[in-house]
Amino acid sequence: MNEKYIKEVMKYINVSRKNKKRIKEDLEQRLQDALFDNPYFNPYTDLGAPKEYAEEFMDNIEESHIFIQSSTGKPYEYISARSLFGLPVVHINTGGSNRRPRTAKGIIAIGDIAQGFVAIGGISFGLVSLGGISFGLVSIGGIAFGLAAIGGVSIGLVAVGGIAYALSHAFGGIMNILK
Amino acid sequence: MENFKKQFYKGVLELGILKLLYEKDHYGYSLMSEIKERSEHKLQVKDGTLYPILYRLEDQKLIENYWETSETGRGKPRKYYRITENGKERYLQMLSDFHEVNKGIMSIIES
Numbered sequence: 001m002n003e004k005y006i007k008e009v010m011k012y013i014n015v016s017r018k019n020k021k022r023i024k025e026d027l028e029q030r031l032q033d034a035l036f037d038n039p040y041f042n043p044y045t046d047l048g049a050p051k052e053y054a055e056e057f058m059d060n061i062e063e064s065h066i067f068i069q070s071s072t073g074k075p076y077e078y079i080s081a082r083s084l085f086g087l088p089v090v091h092i093n094t095g096g097s098n099r100r101p102r103t104a105k106g107i108i109a110i111g112d113i114a115q116g117f118v119a120i121g122g123i124s125f126g127l128v129s130l131g132g133i134s135f136g137l138v139s140i141g142g143i144a145f146g147l148a149a150i151g152g153v154s155i156g157l158v159a160v161g162g163i164a165y166a167l168s169h170a171f172g173g174i175m176n177i178l179k
Numbered sequence: 180m181e182n183f184k185k186q187f188y189k190g191v192l193e194l195g196i197l198k199l200l201y202e203k204d205h206y207g208y209s210l211m212s213e214i215k216e217r218s219e220h221k222l223q224v225k226d227g228t229l230y231p232i233l234y235r236l237e238d239q240k241l242i243e244n245y246w247e248t249s250e251t252g253r254g255k256p257r258k259y260y261r262i263t264e265n266g267k268e269r270y271l272q273m274l275s276d277f278h279e280v281n282k283g284i285m286s287i288i289e290s
Binding site for chain 1 (some may be wrong): 190207208209212217225226227228230231232233234255257258
């Protein structure tokens, strides 16, 4: 019964791997101790429903890693503890809707809209940028704009793509040098 | 009011936990029992309140954990928490702050 309870609680714990490990470890021990103390111990009645038990942890835990996940499992956000130049080293923010896309800003940014040194997203802006529509020094995407642009449609100083428009060098099915 | 109690409780609980660990090492369940007993059942700390405080204290290097198998206990290794030297210093500082603030607030309330 304890294992089942732990499994159910952990389902609702959305924290960093480090804290997840600590919670699981302590919960396993906590239940063993309670059972040792009282052979009739039942986590479901003595500690409450797994979801409520987990929520109490989530309300009180403090961490620089914040994981947000909706009940549908779609929106997802991760912010790394480490930062550089005032930006998190990694920021992932995905799962928004077309009307309200979620924006990630970080050294490495992954999001519906991503802005970063390395940006990966539906729409991405970065030194190195990968995306549906991407803007960057080096830009790879469905539609790519950049000094070096690689994409279905690419526009740049150097452009490689199905349709490539370039100021300097263009390589592709349809290529044009813009002058 | 409920929010005040919750915030106040969390703050003083941290002090209480450091005090108990200042006296001796504890594992999570024993801390909970000790808090309940020593507070004459006035404080009943929930797991979801206690453990996050322990993690925070641990992250601040005020306490640390180690595993030990008790000879008289259930025979399986347990994770114990112990206070560090930094933790002892912080506890004494917190205790002094607590007395000072408590004294000041009581003066206001009773004036």
